[in-house]
Amino acid sequence: MTKLRVHNLAVSIDGFATGEGRTFEAPFGHAGQRLMGWFFPTRSFGSMSGHGDEAYGPGTTGVDDAFAAATKVGIGAEIMGRGKFGPQTGPWEDETWQGWWGDEPPFHSPVIVLTHYPRPDIVLGETTFLFRNVSPQEALAEATELAGGLDVRLGGGPTIVREFLEADLVDHMHIVVSPIVLGRGVSLWEGLEGVEERFAVEAVASPTGVVHYVFTR
């Protein structure tokens, strides 16, 4: 059965998944790259940034990489929020924006982008972006069909993950807590009191200082 999975979602120890003041130049706002500092040194990040799935790129191969790599296994489609696709808000003024990822995005699957402002599909390499103004349930139904028996990745950002958690649609969630106090930004947990009761929770601390949490049904 298709599962909806969240991977590599990084939050601060005070629960913020991205900082304040997000712009094109600073997609994580004042958080900068600190929330993803555990990810960049991994082999998985190296291989995602252009060497392809098969290349054994440079980088660490410890627990951080083991978790990072899981995001690629058995995924047939992704759902993401518009904030992950690009920094724009409101009606599309410029449809030349095709995401952050260049000619060969790392998804290699259909990607449903949730937005109030649909636009034509974009095909880039093995990735197709489909823009939809639909409910979480409808997005998941379409993504499940597109995934062809594989799982669906819920790619973020945090607001989208929160909405799918509120709708109780998430089956697997990998959260990475960095020991930094961001103080402000977009909270992952707001409005989700008691959400842990719907999951079994496992935690493992990495020597790099982050803690990996796995929430499963």
Place this chain on the structure above:
Amino acid sequence: MTKLRVHNLAVSIDGFATGEGRTFEAPFGHAGQRLMGWFFPTRSFGSMSGHGDEAYGPGTTGVDDAFAAATKVGIGAEIMGRGKFGPQTGPWEDETWQGWWGDEPPFHSPVIVLTHYPRPDIVLGETTFLFRNVSPQEALAEATELAGGLDVRLGGGPTIVREFLEADLVDHMHIVVSPIVLGRGVSLWEGLEGVEERFAVEAVASPTGVVHYVFTR
């Protein structure tokens, strides 16, 4: 040199160190006993609840107990907030209240209780409660003198710990994160953006599901 140490301070994964709606019957508010669920099964908790330091009481002796036990080592005085001493607020209407702990409180040392409403000292067994309306710096100076070369424990609650962190007086801090989303209550981290930069941070996950963080200078 005397250090100011915080031990066994439990917070939720969204950063709340106590819940909303605290009363005499529910000192942690809607959090109930969930934040301290890791602590009660430990041998250290058993020995604190009446068997004395030397008794090898019942209870677990794994990583949770190892951390729990550290709070008793090398402490010569404690500083606590009034909210830890009792549920009352405002002027003391009834000085018969002598804390939660009965005739032999587990502190076995002088305890400075920070309050806007001083009252006469209370001597209970080996513990003396001293009520002071002073700044964090002044409280630490007096506690350091009382500690006679040992360390000073900052006993909480979270508001007091936050004030001492803001004043940059904390040398060692042991935080225990439970994988629960409380949603509301008293935040440990509010107003402390970037506090981690003043510490080295170590994390270890316990098989019981909590994560122990140690912040040291």
